[in-house]
Amino acid sequence: xxxxxxxSPRTVSTQLFRLGHLALVGVPGELTTMAGRRLRRAxxxxxxxxxxxxxxxxxxxNTYADYVTTPEExxxxxYEGASTIYGPHTLTIYIxxxxxxxxxLAGSRSLPAVSVVPENIKDQVIxxxxxxxxxxxxxxxxxxQCIQQPPTRVNVNEDVRVKFISGHPRNNLLTEKSYLTIxxxxxxxxxxxxxxxxxxxANWDTxxxxxxxxxxxxxxxxxxxxxxxxxxxxxxxxxxxxGVSKEWSFGGTKKIKYSxxxxxxxxxxDTKK
Numbered sequence: 001x002x003x004x005x006x007x008s009p010r011t012v013s014t015q016l017f018r019l020g021h022l023a024l025v026g027v028p029g030e031l032t033t034m035a036g037r038r039l040r041r042a043x044x045x046x047x048x049x050x051x052x053x054x055x056x057x058x059x060x061x062n063t064y065a066d067y068v069t070t071p072e073e074x075x076x077x078x079y080e081g082a083s084t085i086y087g088p089h090t091l092t093i094y095i096x097x098x099x100x101x102x103x104x105l106a107g108s109r110s111l112p113a114v115s116v117v118p119e120n121i122k123d124q125v126i127x128x129x130x131x132x133x134x135x136x137x138x139x140x141x142x143x144x145q146c147i148q149q150p151p152t153r154v155n156v157n158e159d160v161r162v163k164f165i166s167g168h169p170r171n172n173l174l175t176e177k178s179y180l181t182i183x184x185x186x187x188x189x190x191x192x193x194x195x196x197x198x199x200x201x202a203n204w205d206t207x208x209x210x211x212x213x214x215x216x217x218x219x220x221x222x223x224x225x226x227x228x229x230x231x232x233x234x235x236x237x238x239x240x241x242x243g244v245s246k247e248w249s250f251g252g253t254k255k256i257k258y259s260x261x262x263x264x265x266x267x268x269x270d271t272k273k
Contacts (some may be wrong), residue, residue: 016101026061029068046102132168134248143245144260153266166222167245185236
């Protein structure tokens with residue numbers, strides 16, 4: 001289908017890396033178990049690898065090109081076979097392509113220069129999720145300001161909860177960044193103290209919760225929760241929050257980065273606070 005744009009890629013990229021006895025295969029689709037075995041066996045034989053497990057298939061690499069089944073699985077037309085959109089010989093073509101790439105790595109074959117690159121339709125993607133309108137900080141407060149501070153002393157295994165004046169998280173998804181950091185004060189060379197990040201929103205020990213606290217005016221807050229444990233050393237800590245606010249002005253709306261931090265607190269194994 002081509003409405004409102006091409007639903008499936010016309011051109012896909014393939015990748016093959018060799019690190020010693022290990023081969024890493026970048027496939028832009030989802031392989032069934034048997035399809036994966038056939039691809040691994042073909043590359044094992046071509047590259048002279050000792051065991052099949054030396055070939056690691058990294059599926060869904062760079063783009064999504066649906067499923068890849070064996071010709072036999074395609075004929076049955078169950079879920080995976082019916083979702084192999086390029087036909088019954090999809091796996092055969094992938095195997096042929098990766099064998100050629102393996103021969104190129106070995107120096108026994110030359111590959112032609114790339115003349116067609118995968119199409120990038122990121123700017124054409126339609127979203128049915130409306131954009132956040134705008135954000136406003138309560139009177140006398142500012143974005144990133146901590147409105148619920150941590151206790152001055154926290155015992156290991158206790159839960160720390162803090163709150164900040166916040167903008168809508170969808171103003172900026174902070175890709176490859178974090179809405180929060182847990183930081184510990186450490187001494188560096190020369191006796192200088194620096195803050196070291198020990199956890200982000202990617203850690204299991206942390207949670208980031210956002211909520212609207214008022215619709216008119218539009219206020220919101222972010223809550224950061226940190227479940228401490230004995231994997232974190234005793235010491236001085238602080239919690240920081242990062243975000244982007246969408247503020248209204250006579251010229252329209254503008255997005256402004258902000259950050260905030262809590263007061264410092266002590267993480268200790270003492271039973272008395």
